[in-house]
Amino acid sequence: MTKPLRTIARLSAVALVLSLPAAPLLAQQGATDTMMNEQVKSYDWVRPQADYxxxxxxxxxxxxTKLYTxxxxxxxxxxxPILLSRTPYNADKATSRNRSQxxxxxxxxxxxxxxxxxxxxxxxDVRGLDGSEGDYVMNRPLRGPLNPTKVDHATDAYDTIDWLVKNVKESNGKVGITGSSYLGFTSLMALIDPHPALKAAVPQSPMVDGWMGDDWFHNGAFRTFGFDYDLGQTVKKGGGAVPKGTGDEYEAYLAAGxxxxxARAYGLTDLPVVRKVLEHPSYDAWWQGQAVDKLLAARKLTVPTMLVVGQWDQEDSxxxxxxxxxLEKQDANNDMLSLVIxxxxHSQVNYEARELGxxxxxxxxGLQxxxxxxxxxxxCHLKTQAPACDTPPVLTYASGTNRWAVSKQWPAGDYKPLYLDAGFGLSWSKPQSGSDSYVSDPAKPVPMLPRPIHMQGEEWRTWLVHDQRFVDGRTDVLSYATGTLDKPVHIKGAPKVDLRAATTGQDSDFVVKLIDVYPQENSVDPTMAGYQLGIGIEIFRGRYVNGFATPAPLVPGKTYAFQWSxxxxxxxxLPGHKIMVQVQSSLFPLYDRNPQSWVPSIMEAKPGDYVKATETIQRGGDAASAVWLPVAAD
Structure with a gap:
C-alpha cells in the first residue's frame, strides 16, 4: 500500500536536511565564542621534515649569567666538530636567515x-644583548684595570666552549671559533687563556685597536660614522642611525661643528660609549689597555690562528x-699563524665576492x-680523522693580475722609496730639494666622495675603490704621478709614508693616497679608462708627530717628519698604468675636521678655532718626502 503524498513530502524534506553540510563549529557554539583570543603562545617553525x-x-x-645560544x-x-661565533648582532636572526626546512x-x-x-x-649572543642576560659593554675590556669584574669575552668564550663539549652529544669535543668585525674581536678574545678544546680560530677583520686604526680613530683622527654605530648598538629603544635626515652628510657634519x-646636538652624550670616546681623544691608557694585539703579544700563542682582512676594508683594515x-715572531715553524688578505x-669574505665596485x-x-x-x-685541526695541514703562511690576492699568491712572510717585498718630485712627478731617485704648497680651509674640507655623501649602503662599502678624479685638480690637493710604466710594479705589504711637511697653523691633518692610474684608452673595459683607483688611503693627525699619547702643538713653519703606514x-x-700619490689635509666627513689652531681636544673645538693654514710639502734633498713601496721581485 502506497504512503499518502503528504507523508512522502515530509520524509523527503527530512532527508534533504540530513544531506546538507554541518553548520560551522563557531556558529553552533554561538556568537559570543567568535570573539575568543586567536593568538597562540608559540609556533615551532622548524618542522619534523627539516633536514637539521x-x-x-x-x-x-x-x-x-646565562647566554642565549x-x-x-x-x-x-x-x-x-663545533664552529662557534659570538655575536652582538642577534644569534636568533643569524640562524633563521630564511624560515626554511x-x-x-x-x-x-x-x-x-x-x-x-x-x-x-x-x-x-654576547652578554647583555638580544637573548642573553647581563650588562652590555661595548668591546668589553679584559678583566683587570679597565674591567674590575671577573668576566669578559675571554671567560665567556671559555665557559661556553666548556659547556658545549660536555653537553652536545654529537660533538667530537673539538671547537673552532670564527666571525668578522665585532665577531672577529670576540674570536681573538677567546685566544686569551683559551679552553683546551679550542683548537683553531679564524678571526676576520677583527676590531683590535679602536684608536690606532680600526673603528673609532685612525692615527688620531676621529671617524664620525662611529656615532651611528654607537646609537644602533647601545640603545634598546629608538636606536639606529643618528636622526639627521637623509640629506648630504657632508653638510650635516659641517653645520654641526x-x-x-x-654629539650634543643629537643627544648622543646620553650614551656612555660616546662620552668615553669624547673623554679620550688621545692614545692614553684607556685605549692602550684595550688593544687586543698588545694583550695577545703578552701571551704564548697556543691555538692555530688564521687572520683574515680585506684589502679595501673600510672599517677594520x-x-x-x-x-x-x-704574534708572528712566535711562529718560527710557520704552523701556528697565517695571514690572509x-x-x-669589510666582511665580504663571507658573501659572494666576484667584484668590488x-x-x-x-x-x-670569497667562495674560493x-x-x-x-x-x-x-x-685539519678540528676533524677526528683529520687531513694533513697545508696552510699557507701568508695568502694574498694580487689585484691587477687577479690571482691568489702564497708567501712565506709579510711584508713580502723590499721597501723602495718613491719620491715626490718637481713638476708633480714621482721618482725612484732622490730629487733636488724643493717644495709645493696648498691652503687647507676647514670651512671647505676635501670630501671623501662626490657630494651628496651618504655613509651607508653600497656607497659606504665601496668608497675606497671610488675613482679619485673627483678631487684631482682641487687647489687643496696635490697630485704626483710617475710616467707611464713600461714594466709591472708589484707591491706586497703596507706602503709607508714619510711626509716632510710644515704648516702655518699649530696643528694639521695629512691624508696620503696611493693610486693606480689606468690608461686613458682602455678598450677591454672602457668604464675604467683613466680611472684613478685608490690602492691605499690613510690619514695622520699632526699633533701626534712626537707620540700618540703625547699630543702637542706644531711650531708654525717647522718641517716635521710625519710617518705612518x-x-x-x-x-x-701594470704596464701602461701610472702610479699616483695624492696629498691633502682633510677627508670629510669620514674624519672630523682639524681646526688647525691649537685646542687641547679637537672633539671640543669651537667655531672660532677653525682657521685656514698653508701646508708646505718638502721634496728632495735633506727633506725628501716619499712613499716607501714594498716591491716584490717577481
Whole structure:
C-alpha cells in the first residue's frame, strides 16, 4: 500500500536536511565564542621534515649569567666538530636567515660548506644583548684595570666552549671559533687563556685597536660614522642611525661643528660609549689597555690562528695585520699563524665576492677562499680523522693580475722609496730639494666622495675603490704621478709614508693616497679608462708627530717628519698604468675636521678655532718626502 503524498513530502524534506553540510563549529557554539583570543603562545617553525636540528639553550657563565645560544647541525651527524661565533648582532636572526626546512637556507652563506660536511654551527649572543642576560659593554675590556669584574669575552668564550663539549652529544669535543668585525674581536678574545678544546680560530677583520686604526680613530683622527654605530648598538629603544635626515652628510657634519657639538646636538652624550670616546681623544691608557694585539703579544700563542682582512676594508683594515705582526715572531715553524688578505670590502669574505665596485675578479673569491683555504685549515685541526695541514703562511690576492699568491712572510717585498718630485712627478731617485704648497680651509674640507655623501649602503662599502678624479685638480690637493710604466710594479705589504711637511697653523691633518692610474684608452673595459683607483688611503693627525699619547702643538713653519703606514695590499701596477700619490689635509666627513689652531681636544673645538693654514710639502734633498713601496721581485 502506497504512503499518502503528504507523508512522502515530509520524509523527503527530512532527508534533504540530513544531506546538507554541518553548520560551522563557531556558529553552533554561538556568537559570543567568535570573539575568543586567536593568538597562540608559540609556533615551532622548524618542522619534523627539516633536514637539521636547531636547539636554543641558555648557557651559564661562571658569574651565573646565562647566554642565549643557538646550536644547528644536519640531522644524523656524529663525532662532529663545533664552529662557534659570538655575536652582538642577534644569534636568533643569524640562524633563521630564511624560515626554511633546509639547513643551508637558514644559516649565513658562509656556513654552507661547513654544515654540509657535518660541522655543528653555534651562534651566541654576547652578554647583555638580544637573548642573553647581563650588562652590555661595548668591546668589553679584559678583566683587570679597565674591567674590575671577573668576566669578559675571554671567560665567556671559555665557559661556553666548556659547556658545549660536555653537553652536545654529537660533538667530537673539538671547537673552532670564527666571525668578522665585532665577531672577529670576540674570536681573538677567546685566544686569551683559551679552553683546551679550542683548537683553531679564524678571526676576520677583527676590531683590535679602536684608536690606532680600526673603528673609532685612525692615527688620531676621529671617524664620525662611529656615532651611528654607537646609537644602533647601545640603545634598546629608538636606536639606529643618528636622526639627521637623509640629506648630504657632508653638510650635516659641517653645520654641526666639532664632534662634541654634533654629539650634543643629537643627544648622543646620553650614551656612555660616546662620552668615553669624547673623554679620550688621545692614545692614553684607556685605549692602550684595550688593544687586543698588545694583550695577545703578552701571551704564548697556543691555538692555530688564521687572520683574515680585506684589502679595501673600510672599517677594520688595521686589526688583523697588527695581530699578525704582534704574534708572528712566535711562529718560527710557520704552523701556528697565517695571514690572509683578500680583494674585499669589510666582511665580504663571507658573501659572494666576484667584484668590488667597478673591479671584477676571477670568480667568487670569497667562495674560493672558504673552500680552498679556510675549510681545509679548520678540517685539519678540528676533524677526528683529520687531513694533513697545508696552510699557507701568508695568502694574498694580487689585484691587477687577479690571482691568489702564497708567501712565506709579510711584508713580502723590499721597501723602495718613491719620491715626490718637481713638476708633480714621482721618482725612484732622490730629487733636488724643493717644495709645493696648498691652503687647507676647514670651512671647505676635501670630501671623501662626490657630494651628496651618504655613509651607508653600497656607497659606504665601496668608497675606497671610488675613482679619485673627483678631487684631482682641487687647489687643496696635490697630485704626483710617475710616467707611464713600461714594466709591472708589484707591491706586497703596507706602503709607508714619510711626509716632510710644515704648516702655518699649530696643528694639521695629512691624508696620503696611493693610486693606480689606468690608461686613458682602455678598450677591454672602457668604464675604467683613466680611472684613478685608490690602492691605499690613510690619514695622520699632526699633533701626534712626537707620540700618540703625547699630543702637542706644531711650531708654525717647522718641517716635521710625519710617518705612518697605508693599509696592507698585494697589488700589481701594470704596464701602461701610472702610479699616483695624492696629498691633502682633510677627508670629510669620514674624519672630523682639524681646526688647525691649537685646542687641547679637537672633539671640543669651537667655531672660532677653525682657521685656514698653508701646508708646505718638502721634496728632495735633506727633506725628501716619499712613499716607501714594498716591491716584490717577481
Amino acid at each position: 636540528a636547531r636547539k636554543v639553550v641558555m648557557i651559564p657563565m661562571r658569574d651565573g 643557538v646550536i644547528v647541525h644536519r640531522k644524523g651527524v656524529t663525532d662532529a 633546509k639547513i643551508e637556507e637558514i644559516l649565513p652563506v658562509m656556513d654552507a660548506e661547513f654544515v654540509n660536511d657535518g660541522y655543528i654551527r653555534v651562534y651566541q 666639532s664632534a662634541g657639538d654634533y 688595521y686589526g688583523a695585520p697588527a695581530v699578525y705582526q704582534a 683578500g680583494p674585499w670590502r 667597478p673591479l671584477k675578479w676571477e670568480g667568487d673569491t 677562499f672558504r673552500t680552498r683555504y679556510m675549510k681545509p685549515f679548520l678540517d 697605508l693599509p696592507n695590499v698585494d697589488h700589481v701596477f
